[in-house]
Amino acid sequence: MAGKSEPAATRNAYGAALVELGEAHSDVVALDADLSVSTQSAKFGAAFPDRFFNVGAAEANMMSMACGLAATGKRPYASTFAIFATGRAYDQIRLGIAHNELPVKICASHGGVSLGEDGASHQMIEDIALMRVMPNMTVVVPADYNQAYRATLDSYESEEPQYLRFGRPATPVVYEDVPETLGTGVDVLREGKDISLIATGHMVWRALEAAEALEAEDGVEAEVVNVSIIKPIHSESIVETLAKTGVAVTAEEHRIVGGLADAVRHVAAEQHPVPIFAVGMGDEFGISGTGEACMEHFGLTASGIADRAREALLLKPIVSHPPLLGPDWT
Amino acid sequence: MSRLRSVPDLHPPSKEAARGLGEASIAELERWATVHRLACVRMLAVAKSGHLDSSLSAADIVSALYNRVLRHDPENPAWHERDRFVLCKGHAAPIQYAALAHHGYFPHEDLQGLRKIGAPLQGHPDMNRTPGVEVSTGSLGQGLSMCVGIGLALRLDGLEDTAHVFGVLSDGDCQEGQTWEAATAAAHFGLTNLTAIVDYNHLQTDGTTEQVMDIGDVRAKFESFGWDSIQIDGHDMDAIVEALERSRTLDRPAAIVANTKKGRGVSFMEGRFGFHGKPPSPEQALEALEELEARLEEQTAAIQGAQG
Numbered sequence: 001m002a003g004k005s006e007p008a009a010t011r012n013a014y015g016a017a018l019v020e021l022g023e024a025h026s027d028v029v030a031l032d033a034d035l036s037v038s039t040q041s042a043k044f045g046a047a048f049p050d051r052f053f054n055v056g057a058a059e060a061n062m063m064s065m066a067c068g069l070a071a072t073g074k075r076p077y078a079s080t081f082a083i084f085a086t087g088r089a090y091d092q093i094r095l096g097i098a099h100n101e102l103p104v105k106i107c108a109s110h111g112g113v114s115l116g117e118d119g120a121s122h123q124m125i126e127d128i129a130l131m132r133v134m135p136n137m138t139v140v141v142p143a144d145y146n147q148a149y150r151a152t153l154d155s156y157e158s159e160e161p162q163y164l165r166f167g168r169p170a171t172p173v174v175y176e177d178v179p180e181t182l183g184t185g186v187d188v189l190r191e192g193k194d195i196s197l198i199a200t201g202h203m204v205w206r207a208l209e210a211a212e213a214l215e216a217e218d219g220v221e222a223e224v225v226n227v228s229i230i231k232p233i234h235s236e237s238i239v240e241t242l243a244k245t246g247v248a249v250t251a252e253e254h255r256i257v258g259g260l261a262d263a264v265r266h267v268a269a270e271q272h273p274v275p276i277f278a279v280g281m282g283d284e285f286g287i288s289g290t291g292e293a294c295m296e297h298f299g300l301t302a303s304g305i306a307d308r309a310r311e312a313l314l315l316k317p318i319v320s321h322p323p324l325l326g327p328d329w330t
Numbered sequence: 331m332s333r334l335r336s337v338p339d340l341h342p343p344s345k346e347a348a349r350g351l352g353e354a355s356i357a358e359l360e361r362w363a364t365v366h367r368l369a370c371v372r373m374l375a376v377a378k379s380g381h382l383d384s385s386l387s388a389a390d391i392v393s394a395l396y397n398r399v400l401r402h403d404p405e406n407p408a409w410h411e412r413d414r415f416v417l418c419k420g421h422a423a424p425i426q427y428a429a430l431a432h433h434g435y436f437p438h439e440d441l442q443g444l445r446k447i448g449a450p451l452q453g454h455p456d457m458n459r460t461p462g463v464e465v466s467t468g469s470l471g472q473g474l475s476m477c478v479g480i481g482l483a484l485r486l487d488g489l490e491d492t493a494h495v496f497g498v499l500s501d502g503d504c505q506e507g508q509t510w511e512a513a514t515a516a517a518h519f520g521l522t523n524l525t526a527i528v529d530y531n532h533l534q535t536d537g538t539t540e541q542v543m544d545i546g547d548v549r550a551k552f553e554s555f556g557w558d559s560i561q562i563d564g565h566d567m568d569a570i571v572e573a574l575e576r577s578r579t580l581d582r583p584a585a586i587v588a589n590t591k592k593g594r595g596v597s598f599m600e601g602r603f604g605f606h607g608k609p610p611s612p613e614q615a616l617e618a619l620e621e622l623e624a625r626l627e628e629q630t631a632a633i634q635g636a637q638g
Binding site: 029051052053055056058059063064065067068069070071072073074092095096099100101112132143150 | 374410414435456458464465466467468469471472473474475477478479480481482485486508511512514515517520634636
């Protein structure tokens with residue numbers, strides 16, 4: 001397998017896995033909008049120039065072209081930055097791809113604020129929300145290079161439209177090798193009984209670090225859960241960890257509204273209400289800085305997760321106190 | 331509404347004709363256009379909703395395509411080597427539905443369910459609900475890009491010399507920036523199996539196109555984007571057929587800017603503002619049906635006279 005053990009960018013996994021898909025399947029075609037080196041689709045373009053279409057800076061055209069290609073039997077992979085893929089071309093994805101249930105894979109790189117210096121215009125923190133509300137769309141956010149490789153390969157097996165979110169910076173791997181499967185899209189990476197740290201994408205390795213800090217500094221046994229398929233979210237797995245720990249913190253490089261926090265809280269509200277605190281972007285846009293400086297600025301760090309966990313743990317005994325959950329509670 | 335019935339066909343096109351192996355005459359195409367117009371009026375009168383005048387302006391173009399130019403097989407809609415028709419101006423769905431029903435893609439009775447809950451004929455074309463619809467449309471500006479994608483896929487399959495893509499665009503499509511992204515891409519990728527027909531009827535929802543947002547010399551625009559581009563009278567069947575058949579032979583993407591009149595064939599509606607998106611009242615529908623049926627009788631008699 002083509003797994004990595006050193007830090008690597010999820011977008012690089014996309015580029016490498018897409019070439020593997022191209023070798024295996026002649027119906028795979030790729031499109032990009034003048035960002036193919038950044039998104040890594042250029043690797044596919046170099047290997048299969050006849051099946052690669054760089055449309056220039058015209059994302060709306062790219063998505064509708066992908067629709068036409070898929071309607072004629074091809075398996076298109078369309079990539080650009082997350083902001084342009086979902087923000088600029090929303091209606092094209094909606095009518096041409098999602099409504100038609102065509103097997104187009106929208107593979108967006110540079111999700112979140114960790115792309116850094118380009119700043120707010122390029123830092124997409126609403127894409128998961130936009131793709132979650134779209135009927136028929138699956139939303140996949142891999143945690144590391146190895147899972148991103150699997151997510152790309154597995155996307156071919158699905159006949160449905162999918163949104164895959166990749167990132168710019170090299171990040172530590174959390175899977176030792178390319179996993180056999182994405183499974184339910186909800187993986188328990190670290191067992192614990194006191195609190196669930198439910199994270200996605202670039203926040204997963206940080207959640208693992210937070211769990212170590214909580215154990216070392218507070219004696220808290222945190223469970224770390226990686227959600228790689230945010231929609232449809234595997235509610236049984238979410239309920240299982242919530243029932244086990246009774247309190248949770250979600251962590252995402254995205255707006256809390258509409259993102260992982262909402263997805264988990266939705267499951268909890270209906271099936272297992274417990275306190276769920278969130279780490280993510282509030283009602284604010286990103287700013288320029290190095291990727292890591294941006295993450296720190298917005299509290300998207302291991303210590304940010306650990307701090308929220310400590311607050312959540314304070315609430316846990318209160319809300320789990322039987323009288324407060326009784327009929328007199330207002 | 332006793333007049334809301336099917337018009338018996340003079341003679342349905344043979345399977346060979348449907349595949350483009352035989353040719354309907356110009357007079358027959360004109361007659362089919364009237365048949366399709368009648369179907370549109372009936373559909374809209376029953377649905378009490380939809381875009382009648384936009385459908386009527388495209389009727390001659392659609393008749394030429396479905397009854398002569400397109401290589402398609404209603405008995406095998408998924409025939410991979412077929413030509414593709416994309417109604418970029420999806421709001422004119424009734425005219426495509428009329429042509430599809432005429433060729434047996436679905437029963438004529440389905441036309442009466444237009445825009446009704448649970449019925450297969452949606453307000454705008456839906457590829458997953460209506461046989462014969464290649465891609466769903468209805469959001470202006472997206473159709474030509476879809477056509478580019480289809481054309482490229484056919485080229486990858488080695489079918490570019492036989493399988494052609496025909497997209498019918500509206501004034502509004504030409505106001506959307508995406509159409510010009512697609513025009514740029516079609517020329518850049520050197521597509522030779524794409525024809526864009528602009529049903530340039532000069533009227534839109536809020537007024538004349540010239541008042542609302544003048545799109546100017548559309549023919550020159552396509553030409554400047556690297557397309558072969560011609561302008562014709564979009565109600566002159568001879569010119570339509572010649573332009574469409576010529577467009578298959580070019581080494582560039584082809585634009586046919588067809589000057590048309592919205593509501594063509596129904597005098598009180600023709601070229602008049604105020605009917606976009608408004609279904610005919612029962613009285614208007616009867617008036618329209620009378621005029622179109624009279625025209626149909628004339629056309630039928632002329633064809634029978636020529637044959638006799």
